[in-house]
Amino acid sequence: MATLTVTAKGQITLKQELLRHLKVAPGQKVAVEKLPDGRLMVGPAPKTGSIDNFIGSLEQKGGPRFTIAQIKKFTEDAWAGKR
Numbered sequence: 001m002a003t004l005t006v007t008a009k010g011q012i013t014l015k016q017e018l019l020r021h022l023k024v025a026p027g028q029k030v031a032v033e034k035l036p037d038g039r040l041m042v043g044p045a046p047k048t049g050s051i052d053n054f055i056g057s058l059e060q061k062g063g064p065r066f067t068i069a070q071i072k073k074f075t076e077d078a079w080a081g082k083r
Contacts, residue, residue, distance in 0.1 A: 014042075051078050 004012040014022075014030070022044050024030055029045035066074070 047082070049078075051075075 002015055002018055004014070006012055019025075022030065022042070024044050031043055031045040033041040035041055
C-alpha cells in the first residue's frame, strides 16, 4: 500500500506507479468518490464527448481519418454511454 503526504495546502500527489496502475496519463482527469465509511475510491474519470463532436470531426479538411472499425467502436461506445 502506498502512503501519500498531505501538503500544507491540503493536496496530495499520486506517485507515478499509482497513475500507471490507473492508466492515467498527464493531462487526464481522475475521479474521486467518497465512500460512506470515510474512504475514497479513486479511478480514471470517464471520458466525455458527444456524437456532435464526432460528426464534426468528419468534416475537417486534413483532419483525422477513421477506419470503419474505428467509427464502429466510437458509435458503440457512444451508445453505451462510454463517450
